[in-house]
Structure formats: C-alpha cells, structure tokens
Amino acid sequence: MTFRHRHLLGIEPLHPLEITELLDRADHYATLNREGRAPRDVLAGLTQINMFFENSTRTQASFELAGKRLGADVMNMAMQASSLKKGETLIDTALTLNAMRPDLLVVRHPNSGAVDLLAQKVNCAVLNAGDGRHEHPTQALLDALTIRRAKGRLHRLSIAICGDIAHSRVARSNIMLLGKMENRLRLIAPPTLMPSGVAEFGVEVFDDMEEGLKDVDVVMMLRLQKERMDGGFIPSEREYFHRYGLDAAKLAHAKDDAIVMHPGPMNRGVEIDGTIADDINRSVIQEQVEMGVAVRMAAMELLARNLRAERTGTEATA
Amino acid sequence: MSTLFTNARLIDPEAGTERRGALLVEGGHVKAVIEGTELPEAREVIDCRGKCLAPGIVDLGVKVSEPGERHKESFASAGRAAAAGGVTTMVTRPDTSPAIDTPETLEFVVRRAREDSPVRVLPMAALTKGREGREMTEIGFLKDAGAVAFTDCDRVVTDTKVYSRALTYAHSLGALVMGHVQEPGLSNGACVTSGKFASLRGLPGVSPMAERMALDRDIALVEMTGARYHADQITTARALPALTRAKTNGLDITAGVSVHHLTLNELDVADYRSFFKLKPPLRSEEDREAAVEALASGLIDVLCSMHTPQDEESKRLPFEEAASGAVGLETLLPAALRLYHAERIDLPALFRALSLNPSKRLGLETGRLAAGAPADLVWFDPDAPFVLDRATLRSKSRNTPFDGARLQGRVLGTWVAGRSVTETA
Numbered sequence A: 001m002t003f004r005h006r007h008l009l010g011i012e013p014l015h016p017l018e019i020t021e022l023l024d025r026a027d028h029y030a031t032l033n034r035e036g037r038a039p040r041d042v043l044a045g046l047t048q049i050n051m052f053f054e055n056s057t058r059t060q061a062s063f064e065l066a067g068k069r070l071g072a073d074v075m076n077m078a079m080q081a082s083s084l085k086k087g088e089t090l091i092d093t094a095l096t097l098n099a100m101r102p103d104l105l106v107v108r109h110p111n112s113g114a115v116d117l118l119a120q121k122v123n124c125a126v127l128n129a130g131d132g133r134h135e136h137p138t139q140a141l142l143d144a145l146t147i148r149r150a151k152g153r154l155h156r157l158s159i160a161i162c163g164d165i166a167h168s169r170v171a172r173s174n175i176m177l178l179g180k181m182e183n184r185l186r187l188i189a190p191p192t193l194m195p196s197g198v199a200e201f202g203v204e205v206f207d208d209m210e211e212g213l214k215d216v217d218v219v220m221m222l223r224l225q226k227e228r229m230d231g232g233f234i235p236s237e238r239e240y241f242h243r244y245g246l247d248a249a250k251l252a253h254a255k256d257d258a259i260v261m262h263p264g265p266m267n268r269g270v271e272i273d274g275t276i277a278d279d280i281n282r283s284v285i286q287e288q289v290e291m292g293v294a295v296r297m298a299a300m301e302l303l304a305r306n307l308r309a310e311r312t313g314t315e316a317t318a
Numbered sequence B: 001m002s003t004l005f006t007n008a009r010l011i012d013p014e015a016g017t018e019r020r021g022a023l024l025v026e027g028g029h030v031k032a033v034i035e036g037t038e039l040p041e042a043r044e045v046i047d048c049r050g051k052c053l054a055p056g057i058v059d060l061g062v063k064v065s066e067p068g069e070r071h072k073e074s075f076a077s078a079g080r081a082a083a084a085g086g087v088t089t090m091v092t093r094p095d096t097s098p099a100i101d102t103p104e105t106l107e108f109v110v111r112r113a114r115e116d117s118p119v120r121v122l123p124m125a126a127l128t129k130g131r132e133g134r135e136m137t138e139i140g141f142l143k144d145a146g147a148v149a150f151t152d153c154d155r156v157v158t159d160t161k162v163y164s165r166a167l168t169y170a171h172s173l174g175a176l177v178m179g180h181v182q183e184p185g186l187s188n189g190a191c192v193t194s195g196k197f198a199s200l201r202g203l204p205g206v207s208p209m210a211e212r213m214a215l216d217r218d219i220a221l222v223e224m225t226g227a228r229y230h231a232d233q234i235t236t237a238r239a240l241p242a243l244t245r246a247k248t249n250g251l252d253i254t255a256g257v258s259v260h261h262l263t264l265n266e267l268d269v270a271d272y273r274s275f276f277k278l279k280p281p282l283r284s285e286e287d288r289e290a291a292v293e294a295l296a297s298g299l300i301d302v303l304c305s306m307h308t309p310q311d312e313e314s315k316r317l318p319f320e321e322a323a324s325g326a327v328g329l330e331t332l333l334p335a336a337l338r339l340y341h342a343e344r345i346d347l348p349a350l351f352r353a354l355s356l357n358p359s360k361r362l363g364l365e366t367g368r369l370a371a372g373a374p375a376d377l378v379w380f381d382p383d384a385p386f387v388l389d390r391a392t393l394r395s396k397s398r399n400t401p402f403d404g405a406r407l408q409g410r411v412l413g414t415w416v417a418g419r420s421v422t423e424t425a
Helices: A016-035 A058-069 A090-099 A114-119 A137-151 A169-180 A237-244 A285-317 B075-085 B103-116 B139-144 B160-172 B196-201 B209-225 B237-248 B259-263 B285-297 B332-341 B347-361
Strands: A047-052 A073-078 A104-109 A125-131 A158-162 A184-188 A204-206 A218-221 A259-261 B002-012 B017-026 B029-034 B044-047 B052-055 B057-062 B087-092 B120-123 B176-179 B228-231 B253-258 B302-304 B377-387 B406-416
Touching: A016 A137, A016 A169, A016 A285, A047 A058, A047 A090, A058 A073, A058 A104, A058 A125, A058 A137, A058 A285, A090 A114, A104 A114, A104 A285, A114 A125, A125 A137, A125 A285, A137 A169, A137 A218, A137 A259, A137 A285, A158 A169, A169 A184, A259 A285, B002 B029, B002 B347, B002 B377, B017 B347, B052 B347, B057 B075, B057 B253, B057 B302, B057 B332, B057 B347, B075 B087, B075 B103, B075 B406, B087 B347, B087 B406, B103 B120, B103 B139, B139 B160, B160 B176, B160 B209, B160 B228, B209 B228, B209 B237, B237 B253, B237 B285, B253 B259, B253 B285, B253 B347, B259 B285, B259 B302, B259 B332, B285 B332, B302 B332, B302 B347, B332 B347, B332 B377, B332 B406
Parallel strands: A047 A073, A047 A104, A104 A125, A158 A184, A158 A218, A184 A204, A218 A259, B002 B044, B002 B052, B057 B087, B087 B120, B176 B228, B228 B253, B253 B302
Antiparallel strands: B002 B017, B017 B029, B052 B377, B377 B406
C-alpha cells in the first residue's frame, strides 16, 4: 500500500517507492498475461471510459485491453468527433462525463495540463494517457519495466534518449522517472529539438550521436513527428537520418549488450534503421508493447484500490 | 468648497520626500501644502490619522471592455474598481471590439466614461485601423477628440514601412505612441517564457530575447522618425541596456512595467494556473529582480496594472488556450507596496512611477502634491494587512493572480478633483 494517489497524472509527483510498487504489480501481471491467467474480478463492476482528444490506436487499444483483462466495463469515446466540434469546453465535457459516474477515466489531450484541469473537476480516478508535450506516465512506466526485465535492475544504468526531445511527452516522463531511480541520463538531439533550459535538468546533453551513445546500456529512440521534418526544425529527413538515425555504426558505440527501445509508431529510415528495429538480440520494441498492457493493468488496479478505499472511507464518516 | 487633510504622511514624488503635514484643497485643486502647526480654516476637515496621502494613481493601459464585451468590464465597474484601488485616472486601451480607431468610437467611449466612471478616463486610440498594422488611423482627428496616445496594444505592427510612417505622422502632431515589445515571429504561439519551467510543463515558450529584439527595432524607428515613444512593458534584464542607451542618446523614449511582472515570476504558474497567464508571460526570478531594480533607479518610468478583464469561460481552459491578462486596478497599490515592504523602493519613488511619471508623459497636471495641482488624491495605510478574496473585487471580471494572497496596504479614501469617490461600504 505504497501508492497513494487519486490520479495518475504524471511521473513528477511519484515517489521512487511508488514507482517500484507499480512496476512490481505490472511485472506480476506480465507473467499472468503470458499464462493467460489474468484475474477478471479486479476491476469488476467498475466503468472505464477512454477519452481520446487526439488520435491514438495503440495506446487506446492497450488501455482497453488492460481494462477488459481485469474485468472493467470499457467504453471508448472519440472526442474529436463529438463535443469539441460543437464548441463545448473541456470542463463542460468533464462535468457531463462525471455525471455518468465512471470510475476510471483515461484521457489523452493535445494540450499540456489539460488532463490536470479535467482531473480537478471529476470524482473518479483519472489516468493521463498523454497531455500535449507534458507527460505520458504509463509510457515511462512500461519503458522502465522493459528495462528492468532486460537489465535486471533500474538504477545505475547509463541511458540515452535520442531524437525530438523538445516536443516529446514520452521524453519528459522518462527523464523524470529514470532520474528518480538514479540512472545516468544522456540526451541526444539536434539543438533545435532540445528543450529550453535542458542544462538544468541534471542530465548530460549531446548533439552528436556517436559521442552521446558511448558505453550506454539503453538506447531510447523517439519518434520524429512528420510536421517537424520539413525544414522547420531540421533540414530534411535524409540529413536527420544520416546524423541522428540509429544504425549499426552508431549503435556500435553503445555497450555490446545495449538494448534498443522505441515508443512507436516507428519511422523506419528516419530515426531508426529497420534492421536494428527487428534485431531480436537488441530491440525490445515488441516487449515494450507487451509491458504496456501489464503496466496499465497495474496502474488501474492501484487507482481502483485507492478509489474504493476513499469511497468506503467517505461512507464510514457520512 | 474647501477641504483640509490634516495629520497626513504626505508622499511627494516630485520632491522625492515624505513628511508630516496638512493639505488644503480648494476648487478641485491643491491650494497649499502646510507643514507647520498653524492650520487654515476649511469647510471640511479630514483627519488622515498619520497615514499616507499621495497623488492619485494614473494607470497607463487599462482595458475597459466597452465597446463589445461589457459583460467583462464596463466603465461603471472599472471606475468603481479604480476608485477602490486609489486610481484617479484610467488611461484606457483601444483593444476593444471593435477597436477604438475612429473619432466616432472614441467619442462613444468618452461619453460612456463621462456618464459612468467616478474617476477620470483618458482614452488611447489605435495606431492602425482595426489594429491590423496596415493603414494608420486618423491620428489628427482622434487626437482632437481626446486620444492621449496611440497604440495597437499587444498586436505588434510588423510592417516597418507602415510603422515608420505612422510614427512619422504621429511625431508631426506631437502624439505619443505606445509600443508592445515582443518580436512576433519568436513569440507566436508561446504562452510562457522559455527555460526549464516551460520545458517541464511542456508549454511552448518564448525566449526573453524577443523583448529586446522588438525594443531594438522600435528604438531604431524612433531614432529615424523622432517620434515620442513609450514601451508598454519592459520585463527582462536583457532589454534594459538598450533602454539605457536610447535614453542616454536623448531619444524621447519612456518605458513601463506591470506590477505583476515585479511581484510574480514564471514559477507562479505552477500547475497550469491560467490566472497567471499574462502578455508578455511572467519571467524568471532574475528578470523580475532586474525589472524591480530598473523601476527603483528610474530607468523604467511607469508602473501600471495592465488591467485586462477576462471572464471565467475564457480562463477555465487548458493553459495554452486560455486568454491572457489579469485584472489589476484594485490590487495595483497593495501589490506595488510589496516592493516597499521588501525595502526595494521608497514611497516617493513608488508614486513617481505610479502617478507623477505617467502624468508627465501624457502632459497632465496630475501626479503632484504641489499647490496648483489637481486634487486627485489617495489616502492609504501602507501597513494594513489583508488576505485578498477575489469575490470582493469590484471588477466584473475577477481574474486576479492575487486571490488568497497576503497583501499589505489598504486604500482609505480616493478623491478626484477634490471630490470623494470613495465607496461607503
């Protein structure tokens, strides 16, 4: 009973012990998932609503599957199609949904801080499935679990995060989580894709891949958004791949047993060479997807536990 | 009708002094400042109980949302807020909808102000039609109709040809132009200052350098055209050397700053609190320090509230989409007094920036405590502590960043032309 939060809005407010509890539970579910023995009663009787204000196939599917494996009633709402077009504000949408009395609300939104804002207005537990460039906590947790399973530990590792760090919520959450767990972080990106004030993050900063990847245990690639490719932030796709795309020559500077990660979906030939992505000795990309479901099961289980405790507590005092 | 204010701590920004004394007001003007114990007769005597009496605040850059958005702020509500805050003159902005860019709209504003506002209202007008930066407004007619300055507010005139012509034309009429100093290419889409905080929150940031770039450009244009120019808000350390040079070179340039940028910094945004979303955005602590220093030294001339009413609907949105601006008429003085209590500035210097300098810049007689000056006065207790509850604000919009803040400094009375505009609660 370490994890004590009402919502999972980001990695920033979590204590290392809470992260460990989440990962331990997720590890447990990963095993059960492989054996096909996931317990269907954990979230039984609870309603989970997935609200995605921004397109996502894999994250939404992962949350849906996680909820269903634990027995929740899952509903998906494609938000671009409905209320926003009619001019309803986010807070009104939140209040409307709140009146339907969901238990778990999974939200993705294109604006940083939007999920925090929504969480202030509802009575259920809110899971941030990505808000703007701010946080994507379950992605960082699934990355952490993948690393822990591959490397046997989640501390004192040298980890490189490479690519469009400025616009990446995955990078923010990972920097936060891996920093809290006392790893050595190296950020590698062209200066135009590096966030401002990065020198104060307590990380090492590189604009050269080979130098940055030297002797690292983990290489995390980030997706380069299409809209950043055409001259605004980098000169071209091909120059980017030449200087920052992960290929065998660049990967050779990392440790021999370094693992390669990518949050997906990949742009093969832009940020990562296809053969590396498919190399089963190096790439843990498929494992990341598998851990995604386990981590989301664990997160929802712990939030549901706290929610139930809170509700019982309220009734007891009422 | 004569009024004698006795037992006052007289704050005289012109002389740079504060002293015990009395003030005799007759016919709407200050008749005499009396230091001795021999007091003249008066119809009305007000005992100031040893508290401060200062020239009323001239707030340069107040948005009253008439015409267009009277539900956010009207001349009546803004006027009441001003009176409660010790503001005796509101210099209003033209960024209404429609913009105040014709003599006809200006006349409407002047009439509405005269009917509804208990304090003085001096309107500014747009520099270009519709604030679109393409064609200059009828600066001559607008000036005749009462416009005291010309500005497109937060819309920067990007076409330097248009801008230089407008400045040249304004110069020929002796009209003051107020510029917003943000290089729009850099600041477009940004809602906080770039740096660690912006990155942690994942919010698009603008480099503080955008302010210096815009100021450099405007200084060059002023040098070229000879225009009378006021930069609305200087909020960053890097812009200050440029301002110093421009002044040293004898250009007719002054600068202002909002009280929010002197008393808050970027970290106050915390978890996306949209009441702290301002234009320009709140800055780093180093920049705030530098701006305070510049105000105390007199490099920054004018301290204002940049009163910008926004309703709940436009603020209760994700931070990036929320409207910018904060109300400030009622909190300008107590917030500014934080600088006094922190021993960064004395009261005469504070009222130099709040009352005297804006008056001088606009060619007004107000802002002084000398015989012959208009009797626009604020009586206040600089030490009285209180916790601000935004529900008590007189503004129709209550988007203040100081909700729940501990402040010191209560306005006890406000007079415009010798007449009390204090609300009796």
